[in-house]
Amino acid sequence: MTSSETVDLRGxxxxxxxxxxxxxxxxPVAVAIYAxxxxxxxxxxxxxxxxxxxxxxxxxxxxxxxxFTDDGFQWGEIMLALPATxxxxxxxxxxxxxxxxxxALLRLxxxxxxxxxxxxxxxxxxxxxxxxxxxxxYYVMGPIFGLDRYVASILTLAVFHSVLxxxxxxxxxxxxxxxxxxxxxxxxxxxxxxxRYIILPQAVRIMLPPMAGEMVHLIKSSAIVSVIxxxxxxxxxxxxxxxxxxxxxxxxxxxVIYLVVILILSIGVSFLERKYAVDQ
Amino acid sequence: MSSQPIIEARNLDKFFGKFHALKDVSxxxxxxxxxxxxxxxxxxxxxxxxxxxALESHSSGTLVVDGIEVFEGSKDVRRLxxxxxxxxxxFNLFPHLTVLQNLMIGPMKVRxxxxxxxxxxxxxxLDRVHIPEQAEKYPAQLSGGQQQRVAIARSLCMETxxxxxxxxxxxxxxxxxxxxxxxxxxxxETGMTMVVVTHEMGFARKVADTMVFMEEGRIVEVAPPEQFxxxxxxxxxxxxxxxxxEH
Numbered sequence: 104m105t106s107s108e109t110v111d112l113r114g115x116x117x118x119x120x121x122x123x124x125x126x127x128x129x130x131p132v133a134v135a136i137y138a139x140x141x142x143x144x145x146x147x148x149x150x151x152x153x154x155x156x157x158x159x160x161x162x163x164x165x166x167x168x169x170x171f172t173d174d175g176f177q178w179g180e181i182m183l184a185l186p187a188t189x190x191x192x193x194x195x196x197x198x199x200x201x202x203x204x205x206x207a208l209l210r211l212x213x214x215x216x217x218x219x220x221x222x223x224x225x226x227x228x229x230x231x232x233x234x235x236x237x238x239x240x241y242y243v244m245g246p247i248f249g250l251d252r253y254v255a256s257i258l259t260l261a262v263f264h265s266v267l268x269x270x271x272x273x274x275x276x277x278x279x280x281x282x283x284x285x286x287x288x289x290x291x292x293x294x295x296x297x298x299r300y301i302i303l304p305q306a307v308r309i310m311l312p313p314m315a316g317e318m319v320h321l322i323k324s325s326a327i328v329s330v331i332x333x334x335x336x337x338x339x340x341x342x343x344x345x346x347x348x349x350x351x352x353x354x355x356x357x358x359v360i361y362l363v364v365i366l367i368l369s370i371g372v373s374f375l376e377r378k379y380a381v382d383q
Numbered sequence: 384m385s386s387q388p389i390i391e392a393r394n395l396d397k398f399f400g401k402f403h404a405l406k407d408v409s410x411x412x413x414x415x416x417x418x419x420x421x422x423x424x425x426x427x428x429x430x431x432x433x434x435x436x437a438l439e440s441h442s443s444g445t446l447v448v449d450g451i452e453v454f455e456g457s458k459d460v461r462r463l464x465x466x467x468x469x470x471x472x473x474f475n476l477f478p479h480l481t482v483l484q485n486l487m488i489g490p491m492k493v494r495x496x497x498x499x500x501x502x503x504x505x506x507x508x509l510d511r512v513h514i515p516e517q518a519e520k521y522p523a524q525l526s527g528g529q530q531q532r533v534a535i536a537r538s539l540c541m542e543t544x545x546x547x548x549x550x551x552x553x554x555x556x557x558x559x560x561x562x563x564x565x566x567x568x569x570x571x572e573t574g575m576t577m578v579v580v581t582h583e584m585g586f587a588r589k590v591a592d593t594m595v596f597m598e599e600g601r602i603v604e605v606a607p608p609e610q611f612x613x614x615x616x617x618x619x620x621x622x623x624x625x626x627x628x629e630h
Contacts, residue, residue, distance in 0.1 A: 286477070290538070291489065292493055
């Protein structure tokens with residue numbers, strides 16, 4: 104019911120929550136508490152840094168974000184590293200999605216061998232630390248198959264996330280009612296056609312939120328490739344720090360950039376979710 | 384009505400694990416015949432008609448539908464299903480597609496009919512089920528009765544020769560049952576072969592050529608409706624009819 108007409112309410116009113124709870128939940132009080140907590144953390148960090156004699160040099164950070172030279176506006180080193188992180192993440196995510204769908208279909212195929220292979224893969228990869236997987240791809244598979252560091256990084260991220268994505272696909276596909284399969288089959292569709300035209304389009308709606316979560320997870324875990332010196336945000340941050348010794352400022356800056364990128368992504372996804380919800 | 388059987392089942396047995404759902408069921412349906420199957424729940428009525436389009440596979444016995452032998456793993460299953468339409472209790476419309484797209488997707492993807500021709504057919508059958516104005520809506524925007532009529536139109540769009548109905552009005556609010564039954568009566572008048580699982584005895588009296596009563600996986604009684612409703616030969620059938628016709 105979406106009607107907003109006023110209704111004549113009868114019966115006893117619902118009792119209000121206790122006074123202290125009302126007070127804590129009122130907007131000004133809530134904002135004040137929030138600001139207070141953040142303030143204590145920030146102040147504590149500054150005082151702590153001061154006591155260890157840290158020399159804050161925020162004014163030097165800006166040049167790594169952007170600068171104005173004789174040639175006009177120019178992005179700084181950190182901002183130039185951001186596209187590398189995004190490219191790495193997008194390529195890995197695309198490959199992970201394809202692999203994930205394949206593993207999910209294998210698992211759901213009804214073939215004993217298929218599901219055994221899928222479960223084996225899932226347990227194997229899910230239970231190896233990401234860092235170890237990266238070393239395996241770079242130091243072991245790399246020399247064997249001639250993978251450079253960038254390819255090794257993409258493969259590591261894609262393989263690691265593909266098994267997690269396969270579980271999202273499996274849950275999404277299983278969430279579509281069995282009657283949809285029966286209806287698709289009874290108009291003569293093959294299994295492939297039923298997946299493509301009937302089941303997957305419905306599964307995607309359910310998969311969207313967890314897939315967005317997985318993309319966020321992947322962007323964050325992409326930072327790990329800095330240990331094999333693939334040029335991306337975290338690696339560049341490390342390089343700058345080794346030249347300037349501004350570790351506090353640069354790490355804060357890098358963290359904020361990750362945060363902003365992921366927040367933008369989240370907003371985009373919630374927009375998509377609303378759009379799909381309206382269509383139904 | 385030709386006398387040639389279009390569905391011929393001999394000695395069908397069906398097990399779900401240890402549960403014996405169909406017990407030595409033999410039935411034959413002639414082309415153009417309207418068969419109504421009734422019986423208490425769990426008597427195997429749905430299982431039987433789901434075998435006819437291979438949504439269930441029988442465990443033993445022979446089943447030939449429209450000249451195609453049906454058995455588990457048969458390569459002809461998809462060809463069979465293009466000749467046999469099915470209407471479900473829960474409608475099972477595709478919720479992500481509009482009404483028109485629901486009707487067009489089968490002909491376009493399975494029969495490889497052109498978009499224009501599929502749309503023409505779809506609109507024709509939407510007219511036939513009296514809801515041409517709902518073409519652009521999504522299933523969730525329609526009432527149950529309208530959804531079920533769309534589901535009937537979806538099967539008709541495949542130009543099937545046989546239509547199976549699995550309790551088509553059981554999930555409907557009472558005031559919507561008649562609009563669906565009316566469409567089914569009109570369909571019966573076109574000479575379509577129909578096998579209908581239902582408890583709507585008024586409908587059965589009106590259109591059935593043959594009544595089938597099932598209980599505990601067996602066919603207990605097969606009779607023309609006059610005889611079935613007035614003088615059923617088995618006690619079980621008499622008791623069942625007394626119960627559902629009481630009100």
